[in-house]
Amino acid sequence: MTDRLGPGRRGLALSAVLPGLPQLAVGRWGVGGLGLTVWIAFLAVLLTRWARFAAAWGGPLDHQIASLTVVAGLLGTWGWSMFDVSRPVELDRSGVSQWRLAVQAFKKNRIAVIGAMVVVWVYLIALVTPLIAPYDPAMQGPLPGRLAAPSSEFLLGTDHVARDVFSRLMYGARVSLSIGFVAVGISVTIGTLLGAVAGYLGGWIDTVVMRFVDMVISFPRLVLLIAIVALFDTQSIFLIVAVLGFTQWPGTARIVRGEVLSLREREFVEATRALGFSRRRIILRHVIPNVLAPVIIAATLGIGNVIVLEAGLSFLGLGLEPPTPSWGSMVADGRDLLLNAWWISTFPGLAIVLTVVAFNLVGDGLRDALDPRLRA
């Protein structure tokens, strides 16, 4: 069975014009659809926002990144599709790794693939926002334009100081997504290391670490977060990321420790001990790679969790300083205007839900794909 059009002229020509379409044509709708939509959308951005694209290179960093994303996206999609089409059809199936099996299982999970596409798209939109946002998110319009209902001019209406909700929504995505990503990065690193060390070494180290984990887990995290952010009185993004990251790890540590406890008794770990490897090497090279599957799942689900928490902090007025838009603070902005201008609170909330649902779908899909017992 072939899973792509052959390296014939037809596939190459199609791929050169519309990368992704050849893959779509053979039913690989996930990557194909993603490639095709990215290609078309970024071309459209180039055509309609050429002036901003050209001016961005000398502009602020986020504009440069946006233009770079467009170029990289276009080149990447095109190059990937051409490479994919021109690869020989025969594939060496002799050594199918666990990861490849997992990828295949994930691809079969339609709803998880949709989630992954949404996640990629939300990140892409966040990156190219400076090029495509219709208005400046902090720009306050003329007063008569306050609380304008959604219309063709202001797609999602305007808020109490006549700022465009749609533009703010797009800029807000950057805050939520970057905080989610970095905080989970911190927490996963700490959680995996501490969990693995505690589980592998056991003894008093294990007791101390796990007692601490118990303590942090049985604490309403929100109260701790609010306390730290409010008492330290700086609304810097670094503090918020650090606090979210440093309070998220106990869950990961607990999962990792549980896995390591059973791994420790397995033959291959025993073999590494017999070979006289150092404990550092055993933990880093032999134990941790084998607990990565649950860690990846926890991380994906954790991003959604952190996005909701950050939105909550912003909602309580403890997030980033205004006028930086963040989804949580936008919901708070519309709170007292619900009846007059329901759109201010509603749309940022929907954005949060959509993003978090997408991450959770991917997380569930990964769980099914990475666990051999659940693989169909």
Place this chain on the structure above:
Amino acid sequence: MRTFIARRLLGAIPLVLGIATIIFFVVNLAPGDPADRFSSPTMSAEAREQVRVNMGLDQPIHIRYVRWLGALAQGDLGVSFSRNRPVVDIIQELLPNTLLLSFTAIGVAFVMGILLGILQAVRQYSLLDSIASIVGLFFYSMPSFWLALMMVLVFSLFASVWGWPISFPPSDIQDIDYAFFSPIEKVQDRLMHLALPATSLALVLAAGIARYTRTSMLEEIRQDFVRTARAKGLSEPVVIFKHTLRNALIPVITLVGLYLPFLFSGTVFIESVFAWPGMGKLVVDAILQRDYPIIMGGSLVFAMMVVVGNLVADVLYAVVDPRIRYD
């Protein structure tokens, strides 16, 4: 059994002590001086110092820590800076409100979640199952404060604008004229005020519980003893409720303990959205006012409720599952 409970109780003591220590140092090591907020810049240096002495802030931190722990052991949480009342009194006044809200929410959530989970498991892969899974995922991923605002928007504001038969009150715990109501009206009024906040809290939890119950039911429903029950001709409701559900609910019990921190985090938002006079709102307000005794006392009460909840879940787990040994 008794020794099991006693051991768990003893084990909880260092846990609570550790939590109390973390709370104390997070709050007291934060930069800034709460005395600034309660004295004016025009006051003389002596008067400012007197404020600090009154608040007990003139002592070094380790002395304050020992004093605070000593008072804590006697059930004294100090005096609030901003309200000039003992923290214990304030908590006693507000804790019932929070408990009312959270117990209603968790009760509703478990009933809804378990029923939905059973239905989904019995009709696995049906249209109902897929729709419930997707809708559940959305609620599960929803920030509770946003859900609460949307509930207010639809069931309170729009409901009264569009002239629906009932529109729920958007805030507070009771009507202004509560004191003049007859007993029946009082109960009615309380339920009306409870409806939106409790539902917003419950929906988010119920989605998770339904998911968990579904998985657990599906695991049990494939077991041999269920086939045996069916084979000997028991009716389907008996098989599902008496044989399968009982076993499937065992892991669901652990959710009680797991969800408590989420529940209390949720009440912080819900109380803030609905102006519900409870612990969550108290602690958030205290943090913004740098009212250290209330922050410490309130967070400690939250943490202790979580610890106790986990303990109850553990004990319940041991009670319903005879396979678990108590040692």
